[in-house]
Amino acid sequence: MATTTAIDIEQKSIDTVRILSVDAVQKANSGHPGTPMDAAPMAHVLWTRYMRYNPKDPAWPNRDRFVLSCGHASMLQYSFLFLTGYDLTLDDIKQFRQLHSRTPGHPEYGMTPGIEVTTGPLGQGFANAIGMAIAQKELAARFNKPGFDIFDYHIYGICSDGDLMEGVASEAASYAGQLGLGNLIFLYDDNHITIEGNTEITFREDVGKRFEAYGWHVQVLGEGSGNDLDAIDRAVQAAKAERGRPSIIKIRTHIGYGSPNKVDTAEAHGSALGVEEVKLVKKFFGFDPAQSFAVPQEVQEYYRLVGEAGAQLEQEWKALFEQYRAKYPELAAEYEMALKDQLPKDWEKKLPVFRLSDGKDGMLSTRVAGGKVLNSIAASLPGLIGGAADLSPSTETHLKDYSSFSALDPGGRNFHFGIREHAMGAVLNGMALTKGIIPYGATFFIFSEYMRPPVRLAAIMKIRPIYVYTHDSIGLGEDGTTHQPVEQLISMRSIPNITVIRPADANETALAWKAALTHTDGPVALVLTRQNVPIIEPGKYKSTGDLSNGAYILSEPDRAPELILIGTGSEVGLVLQAQQKLKENGIATRVVSMPSWELFEKQDEGYKQRVFPKGIKKRLAVEAGSPLGWHKYVTDDGDVLGITRFGESAPGPEVFKEFGFTVDNVVNKAKALLGR
Ligand SMILES: Cc1ncc(C[n+]2csc(CCOP(=O)(O)OP(=O)(O)O)c2C)c(N)n1
Ligand SMILES: [Mg+2]
Numbered sequence: 001m002a003t004t005t006a007i008d009i010e011q012k013s014i015d016t017v018r019i020l021s022v023d024a025v026q027k028a029n030s031g032h033p034g035t036p037m038d039a040a041p042m043a044h045v046l047w048t049r050y051m052r053y054n055p056k057d058p059a060w061p062n063r064d065r066f067v068l069s070c071g072h073a074s075m076l077q078y079s080f081l082f083l084t085g086y087d088l089t090l091d092d093i094k095q096f097r098q099l100h101s102r103t104p105g106h107p108e109y110g111m112t113p114g115i116e117v118t119t120g121p122l123g124q125g126f127a128n129a130i131g132m133a134i135a136q137k138e139l140a141a142r143f144n145k146p147g148f149d150i151f152d153y154h155i156y157g158i159c160s161d162g163d164l165m166e167g168v169a170s171e172a173a174s175y176a177g178q179l180g181l182g183n184l185i186f187l188y189d190d191n192h193i194t195i196e197g198n199t200e201i202t203f204r205e206d207v208g209k210r211f212e213a214y215g216w217h218v219q220v221l222g223e224g225s226g227n228d229l230d231a232i233d234r235a236v237q238a239a240k241a242e243r244g245r246p247s248i249i250k251i252r253t254h255i256g257y258g259s260p261n262k263v264d265t266a267e268a269h270g271s272a273l274g275v276e277e278v279k280l281v282k283k284f285f286g287f288d289p290a291q292s293f294a295v296p297q298e299v300q301e302y303y304r305l306v307g308e309a310g311a312q313l314e315q316e317w318k319a320l321f322e323q324y325r326a327k328y329p330e331l332a333a334e335y336e337m338a339l340k341d342q343l344p345k346d347w348e349k350k351l352p353v354f355r356l357s358d359g360k361d362g363m364l365s366t367r368v369a370g371g372k373v374l375n376s377i378a379a380s381l382p383g384l385i386g387g388a389a390d391l392s393p394s395t396e397t398h399l400k401d402y403s404s405f406s407a408l409d410p411g412g413r414n415f416h417f418g419i420r421e422h423a424m425g426a427v428l429n430g431m432a433l434t435k436g437i438i439p440y441g442a443t444f445f446i447f448s449e450y451m452r453p454p455v456r457l458a459a460i461m462k463i464r465p466i467y468v469y470t471h472d473s474i475g476l477g478e479d480g481t482t483h484q485p486v487e488q489l490i491s492m493r494s495i496p497n498i499t500v501i502r503p504a505d506a507n508e509t510a511l512a513w514k515a516a517l518t519h520t521d522g523p524v525a526l527v528l529t530r531q532n533v534p535i536i537e538p539g540k541y542k543s544t545g546d547l548s549n550g551a552y553i554l555s556e557p558d559r560a561p562e563l564i565l566i567g568t569g570s571e572v573g574l575v576l577q578a579q580q581k582l583k584e585n586g587i588a589t590r591v592v593s594m595p596s597w598e599l600f601e602k603q604d605e606g607y608k609q610r611v612f613p614k615g616i617k618k619r620l621a622v623e624a625g626s627p628l629g630w631h632k633y634v635t636d637d638g639d640v641l642g643i644t645r646f647g648e649s650a651p652g653p654e655v656f657k658e659f660g661f662t663v664d665n666v667v668n669k670a671k672a673l674l675g676r
Pocket of ligand 2: 160161162189190191192193194
């Protein structure tokens with residue numbers, strides 16, 4: 001009879017998760033009850049039989065990662081976190097979706113212990129998991145030694161119909177298949193329901209065949225599998241045994257399972273079931289309809305024991321790591337520094353300083369400069385890995401001394417993301433969530449549009465992928481309107497927590513990389529030119545401050561300035577020329593290089609005042625992009641030379657001229673400001 005009891009307690013535990021979820025949604029009168037009800041058994045199998053985690057140390061490095069890609073089913077995850085003993089209480093569950101609670105509507109990284117990634121925008125979590133799987137392979141290749149599998153964890157996830165309808169999932173799945181990520185296992189909650197009803201109305205493709213075509217290991221479990229622990233268990237077992245391909249297990253479930261009137265309907269998806277229906281659900285599962293948030297003692301104990309077993313796993317790993325430290329002290333130290341977000345000592349000594357002779361006639365594009373910087377520092381930063389969305393020759397982001405990441409070469413540091421910007425952004429997030437990895441991804445600035453959702457999520461999570469966006473303005477020339485960014489700078493700057501840096505020349509580009517690599521609480525976008533710009537040798541001007549200040553006085557006139565010219569990126573060279581011409585006209589002009597609004601905003605008031613004194617209100621900002629937002633810095637007494645329409649197809653210098661980015665026009669605008 002012992003086995004019957006074991007089965008009973010498992011069933012009761014699963015049903016407790018279902019009812020906790022239903023109660024929390026009912027109390028909040030908001031949320032998604034139906035999916036936790038249908039997916040509780042598959043989650044239970046993962047949490048009790050497969051996943052290695054320690055609730056008392058959610059950041060244990062070799063823990064398995066869990067991603068709930070369908071983040072709307074958050075109560076499923078919160079229930080398991082609470083029941084297995086993470087720092088989450090029943091009161092937290094009762095505060096589901098309330099202000100400042102630790103149980104927000106969708107799982108949020110950094111908010112709730114045990115949440116690995118912020119999910120909610122469908123498809124993102126799925127693609128993030130692929131980044132996590134890549135990161136695990138990288139860490140293993142870098143740190144594991146014979147007898148020391150320091151990193152051998154898996155990435156588990158649950159995804160939904162909506163996740164797999166989204167394009168980003170297709171891009172990411174294609175990439176994961178290409179890379180043969182055998183450490184990745186997704187359970188697909190095949191419940192046939194989305195918000196508008198049955199998936200028949202819009203999604204009749206054979207998902208299993210699709211994933212087979214991507215090169216995945218696919219298992220399709222039929223009717224009844226949603227509640228069949230043994231069937232799910234066998235499938236996960238087989239998925240784990242598959243080492244050369246990512247796995248997906250399609251499990252047929254019924255949304256709102258246990259709700260007599262709402263099962264299999266879209267009504268169970270996104271709103272509270274209703275007081276009466278909740279009672280019927282409790283009856284169905286043999287719970288007391290009069291009680292809410294009931295957690296049977298034996299269920300609590302059962303899950304707690306599972307959680308406690310995880311502590312033991314971590315202890316074993318720690319013991320292994322101690323032996324590893326004794327044998328490989330340098331590698332152990334390297335990893336421990338990475339855990340603290342510290343970079344190897346003296347890495348910045350490898351940053352190049354550019355002289356006029358490094359360019360052609362003293363000119364070098366910031367993209368080429370960026371490539372030189374990257375290749376100079378790569379050897380001293382083993383965690384710096386990345387690539388481009390099929391544009392590495394144009395973005396100059398290839399690491400010349402390193403191979404490409406693949407199934408056969410998991411230590412490769414170059415990534416060929418393919419023409420999949422959206423997946424690249426999401427994969428970078430999964431990589432960035434892994435300590436020890438600093439990922440970068442490159443494309444043309446205009447195609448930042450194709451990866452905006454994961455950029456926003458990186459900013460929300462305050463994680464630190466680095467974006468290398470080249471071909472940053474109309475200056476790119478002949479490719480024309482479709483490729484010329486106009487509104488992208490202000491659009492990117494409008495995202496909270498992001499740092500946008502548009503360096504003026506090769507030397508600012510080196511400092512921009514330095515700023516990016518030392519920035520640990522949010523993504524950084526490096527915005528670089530296609531065309532050559534003058535190299536500004538250090539010491540050429542009497543400068544005050546540098547790129548790390550966001551804005552600084554690059555060139556000061558001989559007497560008190562009457563006017564401030566502000567330039568960013570390629571326009572700094574232009575305003576420097578204008579400064580000279582204005583001097584010939586008897587006008588004393590300060591030139592401020594302003595590569596980053598966000599870095600400037602972090603400076604103290606005193607510094608800001610020194611760069612932009614209240615007494616000098618005549619200011620002209622020059623930037624080849626939308627003028628929106630610049631009035632904060634130029635004040636009502638100033639002006640902006642920007643762009644308010646789409647670009648043109650012509651050689652870059654001609655396009656610049658067409659849009660008024662000439663020395664004469666800058667000088668005329670400056671004079672107009674001064675009334676001369
Ligand atoms: C990118 C994105 N678009 C739209 C939504 C809004 N939304 C939330 S859940 C959902 C449908 C979910 O269907 P499914 O993924 O099958 O989840 P289930 O109803 O089965 O839980 C939609 C459209 C979203 N969260 N993300
Ligand atoms: Mg569904």
